[in-house]
């Protein structure tokens with residue numbers, strides 16, 4: 001927020017004499033200050049990869065990485081990263097070359113966060129839930145020189161590479177990362193990760209020193225929630241500053257035990273890949289955030305910290321009796337990536353998780369706002385505390401300015417918790433720009449600010465609260481309805497596990513809200529939830545015009561590869577729903593909406609395929 005300094009105008013006479021005097025002194029100003037120059041001892045490029053040699057020196061025998069029975073210490077991790085960097089250089093990898101990796105949270109991906117930039121290259125982590133077409137697009141766009149592939153993603157990578165061959169595009173060199181715990185022997189080309197680490201010779205190819213902190217360290221593609229994914233480039237400087245500020249704002253002390261429930265391929269794990277080296281933490285790697293694996297890892301390794309999208313709360317809450325294990329102590333959870341419903345946070349905190357809420361985006365190197373907790377809120381009732389925590393919060397330390405602006409007048413909105421505007425950011429953690437995309441870069445950077453596309457209000461205490469993505473706002477009879485506000489109320493219904501609200505066309509109001517609900521697992525509390533129950537629940541908590549006019553139940557809501565609900569798809573379903581109300585209901589799925597469903601079919605894993613079936617089935621019922 002802009003600061004308002006009290007300023008008293010001096011009298012005219014004193015102003016004139018001040019100018020005269022200062023002009024005199026300026027002429028004879030001693031130059032001693034300017035004589036102090038930058039040198040190699042006092043001016044070093046900021047880079048997060050420097051956390052690693054320090055970790056090796058000061059936390060040398062502490063556990064750095066745990067994966068099943070595989071354990072590494074910080075000394076070993078440093079050596080392995082140096083060897084990886086050496087091998088990459090021996091292959092000819094050099095400055096600004098892109099090295100991609102298609103793998104879940106296995107130790108190799110952690111090591112690449114250091115080893116790849118230590119070879120001077122740029123790390124591109126690819127989401128393993130994308131389909132072959134999307135992976136091929138990323139490889140093509142990033143012009144990756146090397147592609148590391150997890151042994152369980154070989155099929156997906158092979159399909160993606162085939163597409164490149166068909167299009168006559170150059171192929172990256174491919175190396176397989178075999179599983180350290182259960183080797184598969186899978187191969188795709190000659191190279192294999194462990195062999196590369198063993199063969200790297202740091203004496204022949206020492207790590208490259210970062211000379212310019214503006215050099216690129218990572219290339220991350222956005223989730224593609226609202227448009228085609230864009231390649232976001234981070235500088236060493238931005239990554240370093242973001243890492244430090246997040247550690248500070250989440251109050252991460254030394255020796256944390258960090259569970260990798262957030263994919264490292266999501267904004268480099270919100271910088272905690274580098275952050276764990278800075279704090280000498282232990283990285284507990286798991287392949288996927290299933291309830292059993294998360295509860296098991298927390299109990300076995302005494303996890304202290306983890307990050308996740310709010311959807312992971314549902315996984316933890318819905319865990320079966322065989323999967324759930326008691327927490328060995330309080331677990332700090334940083335959540336973000338989508339609005340966390342207050343009710344969900346209240347429930348998860350009831351299990352012993354201590355939630356901190358952050359808001360961010362790929363372009364902001366992860367979190368841009370953190371909902372810092374104020375001690376005076378401790379005395380508020382739990383429901384109120386959850387509502388305060390559901391607000392997106394205040395700026396991270398790296399940002400010089402976070403504001404909410406009226407896009408037309410460019411004025412900052414009033415701090416009244418009501419007036420809406422777009423969130424804008426300015427500061428060192430904002431991306432360098434979109435890779436090979438000057439138009440989108442120019443559109444995002446306007447008037448010296450980065451425009452997030454998120455609509456929010458500012459409360460009198462300065463805390464920002466998101467109302468919606470600009471594209472998700474529902475306009476009903478000229479009134480703006482925040483889909484997030486309606487969802488917050490839906491999550492308060494005891495039988496709602498997940499909910500999303502989108503615009504449905506209406507002949508009179510233009511648009512009205514339509515709710516998509518995943519009910520909680522059935523228990524013996526009075527039968528399944530109905531549309532009438534949900535509508536009655538909403539009527540008690542919001543003005544009539546905000547109440548959803550239709551409620552559609554689904555076993556799973558369609559999600560992006562980063563776990564965000566795909567509202568564009570629900571919108572197209574709601575469009576079909578409305579037209580079905582006007583005319584005869586489509587039999588077995590209307591042609592146009594089913595067409596859209598094909599887009600969801602981009603994802604490959606089983607759960608996603610299941611969701612696609614759900615979408616098709618739900619549409620055919622409408």
Ligand SMILES: Nc1ncnc2c1ncn2[C@@H]1O[C@H](COP(=O)(O)OP(=O)(O)OP(=O)(O)O)[C@@H](O)[C@H]1O
Pocket residue numbers: 222223224225226227228229230335336337338339340357358359360361362363392452453454466469562564
């Ligand atoms: N705590 C949060 N509360 C509400 N929304 C959030 C929060 N954190 C992130 N978001 C949403 O996620 C967006 C950033 O997501 P990400 O960078 O993964 O790509 P995307 O915006 O989903 O994809 P694309 O830009 O390709 O459409 C933010 O702009 C915001 O809309």
